[in-house]
Amino acid sequence: MEKSIQSEGRLLALKSAPLNAWIALSDDESKIVAHGATYEEVVHRLEEIGDETAFLVKTPPSWDLLSV
Amino acid sequence: MRVPFKQVPGSTIPVLYPLLRVAISKRHGPKSRPFEAMVDSGAGDCMFHSSIAPGIGIKVEGGRKETRTGIGGTQDVWVHPVQLWFGADMLSIEAAFSHTLPVAGLLGRMGFFEHYKITFDPSTHPPEIELERIYRA
Numbered sequence: 001m002e003k004s005i006q007s008e009g010r011l012l013a014l015k016s017a018p019l020n021a022w023i024a025l026s027d028d029e030s031k032i033v034a035h036g037a038t039y040e041e042v043v044h045r046l047e048e049i050g051d052e053t054a055f056l057v058k059t060p061p062s063w064d065l066l067s068v
Numbered sequence: 069m070r071v072p073f074k075q076v077p078g079s080t081i082p083v084l085y086p087l088l089r090v091a092i093s094k095r096h097g098p099k100s101r102p103f104e105a106m107v108d109s110g111a112g113d114c115m116f117h118s119s120i121a122p123g124i125g126i127k128v129e130g131g132r133k134e135t136r137t138g139i140g141g142t143q144d145v146w147v148h149p150v151q152l153w154f155g156a157d158m159l160s161i162e163a164a165f166s167h168t169l170p171v172a173g174l175l176g177r178m179g180f181f182e183h184y185k186i187t188f189d190p191s192t193h194p195p196e197i198e199l200e201r202i203y204r205a
């Protein structure tokens with residue numbers, strides 16, 4: 001499932017992602033296949049396009065170091 | 069199981085975090101889509117963003133209201149029993165749901181670390197997290 005860091009494609013995808021949003025990344029982490037303001041919005045979009053392999057990421061309000 | 073840290077953009081350079089793909093469900097309910105959660109040894113328990121809850125049949129504010137205090141201050145959370153799915157494992161845990169969590173989920177001490185022997189290994193590139201399931205009688 002998680003064999004490598006998938007650096008470049010993942011980073012490029014995340015850099016292009018809207019902040020403070022939900023995105024769905026392709027299973028190989030190389031591209032954004034859906035995005036939206038809420039988890040449910042993104043899941044609905046994935047159902048519309050018939051994607052069964054993407055996974056969701058919540059992007060933070062900024063890419064500053066996280067201290068939660 | 070060893071899982072490489074994942075990169076995210078930093079404010080200046082990319083940053084590596086221990087992120088795992090997990091899913092959650094209400095007991096006997098549908099599973100969420102897989103999502104990335106951060107392994108956080110400083111978190112007291114597992115916490116998930118409230119946005120995930122409606123899709124798995126949980127009314128967030130119907131749970132047990134508590135507060136959590138972190139670097140960013142104190143916030144209200146609502147605790148619910150959930151099933152946490154990671155790899156082939158299913159853990160029955162109590163998890164807090166937050167409206168303001170900046171990430172999708174935190175995997176903390178109660179509910180996650182109590183079920184695995186966890187090693188953060190910075191000697192590899194990228195660093196890896198090693199998880200060994202603990203089974204108690």
